[in-house]
Amino acid sequence: MHTFRFPSPPHSAASERLRGEVRDFLADALRDRPALARSDSWNGYDAAFSQAMGSRGWIAMTWPKAYGGHERSAFERYVVIEEMLAAGAPVAAHWIADRQSGPLLLKFGTEEQRQSILPRIARGDCYFCIGMSEPDSGSDLASVRTRAAPVEGGYRINGTKLWTTNAQNCHYMILFCRTSGSTEDRHKGTSQLLIDLASPGITINPIIDMAGQHHFNEVVFEDVFAPSSALIGKEGEGWAQVTSELALERSGPERFLSSFTLMRELALALGPAPSEHGAIAFGRLVSHLTVLRRLSRGISALLEAGENPQLEASIVKDLGASFEQDIPEIARQLVDSAPTEPSTQAFCAVLAHTLLNAPTFSLRGGTREILRGIIARGLGLR
Amino acid sequence: MSDxxxxxxxxxTRLFAELFTPADLHRAAHGEWLADKWQALEEFGLPMVLVGGADGELGIDTAEGLALLRAAASFAVPLPLAETVFANHLLDLAGMKPAAGPASIAPVLAQDKLKLEPVEGGYRLxxxxHAVPWGRFANTMVAVAHLNGRPHLVHVDAGGWTVGEQGRTLCGFPADRLDFAAVLDKARVQPLGDELPETIxxxxxxxxxxxxxxxxxQKVLEITIGYVGERSQFGRTLSKFQVIQHDLARIAEQAVAAGAAAELAAEAFVDGFDPMRIAVAKSRAGEAAGIAAPLAHQLHGAIGVTEEYQLHYFTRQLWAGRDEFGTEREWNELVGRAALQQGPDGLWPFLTAL
Incomplete structure (x- = not known):
């Protein structure tokens, strides 16, 4: 049986100093941001905000200076991102590029890709989306059908990507697709390509969710040409590369802080002298959150050490998603309200918004079922 | 982890595996005192594991000593090892000499109070x-008692109390009422202060x-993985059913959460018994126990509830442990009130300071 590795998060004085700077910045930058907008969490898009973060050196924090990074520790980065999420800062523009697309290019990208893209990400100027899911390929990622056929000087791409978050605002997609073989070959014959979303033949169609928001898209590729230089890493190695992103995608504080604005509004509604029932229920949330933070920071220690804690990340994400989904259920039992977004009462508006977004918490970035399958494999059951 | x-x-772990056979666990769960096994733990120096810190007999610090207690729980050690280690640690911290033999602590319930009064040559306790763990078998009690309303740590030898009502925990271990009546010399009474709060x-x-x-x-997880890998139904081992795999993943997740809670608790224990972090840890671990134990039983089927099979030694320990020294309700209320007193703007800073 695999033993799960969750090192104790080290205390870092440098990180705690940085925390103060970030809090001061956020107190000022988000002064007028209403609770409902804050509850958008890492779905909130604001290019000016991302650029402000970039100019402070808070994007690409751990990357080499040669590529516009700042060579700071994973713990310092962790402090910045958790402070952003807790404050409900609009980080969506650069979030995916900073979290996983940039690190992927650092690891597998060509020198030209790194030089041309990474400094722009670091400045908060260049945004990425992830082209994994397809209409017939959700959790079963290895069944992708989007095909990049080799042609003179590059690839011709046809297919459709689905649930592509934020594609309408992004400059690039990391496209996971088939470059040889057929869907029966499963993991073999898949590759990752760096796609300029301004390329001719790409259509981005919005998908509006039940909260009325436009986060998701359908991205259609019709005879899109990508040059050979768009290949990331090795042709045919797409599966191995894509799975190496997953620990980055699944272990961070965005996996348990999505409902934090509601928790804050709940604190306001319960007040400083809560009922016994209110205090117990709120204390339980604090206890869960504290343990999740500890686990997640432990993973950042593994990432800092250059390991690939994909299994541990699955545990954090599954526990974290359940926690963030519990918060609206608990909040509504403690405070009588009719949740509706137009409400002038922040609690009601935030509760409504969180409720309508909560079903995706255990879908995006790997469903609960996929995560539990990974954990079961780690336990030696599969 | 140090070498x-x-x-x-x-x-x-080798020692525990050799010492505690299923027959021993059975005897202890029915109220027997395993004198020879206790002797073996003493010969190894385990009761003194938190005495003297890294300069102590075993040369490991307090956090490392606590890791040995975690291992002991994985063997359901049916003796007052944790209680004795704690009692000796407190004596050591208060500058008193640790005692030989099994020890325990009192009072363990929030509503029980012991009293000290000055008498000729010392104090009367x-x-x-109530419900003092292993009360009837202890040679030593480390107690908190109040002298004119001020808390003191008190070292009492057997004879300083009589055993009243004899109770038992869910594990079958003693949980006894002790009636204290002792005259103690001054060296056995030390005032508690900021460094050692009254709530220790x-x-x-x-x-x-x-x-x-x-x-x-952790042990419940291991036993259950073993079982579903051996048991076959409908022509397949249970471990091949996806629904079983997912339930095991849930047990594993709770084991991981409890493990993180244990580390948090150990850090807080070292850090002056910080009650807030301990509260967080105890309530989260208690909840993990309540989720995982029934899942483990469900996956075992009826064999899991038999006296003969080993699972209950661990699940009973989970159910007993989550209620002893404060339930989730009690600790969550403490945490909730403290967090809410910070107001909405103070909530996140409160969380990051935990």
């Missing part, structure tokens, strides 16, 4: 303490139970 700790963990027995005990829950839950 010394790894070596000690290896040797102690009096009062009742409750918060230290809660930390120890959190650590034990983590150890027992």
């Amino acid at each position: 010394t700790l790894q070596m000690l963990l290896d040797t102690t 009096s009062g009742e303490a 027995l409750r918060s230290g005990g809660a930390a120890l139970r959190t650590i034990a829950i983590a150890g027992a839950l």
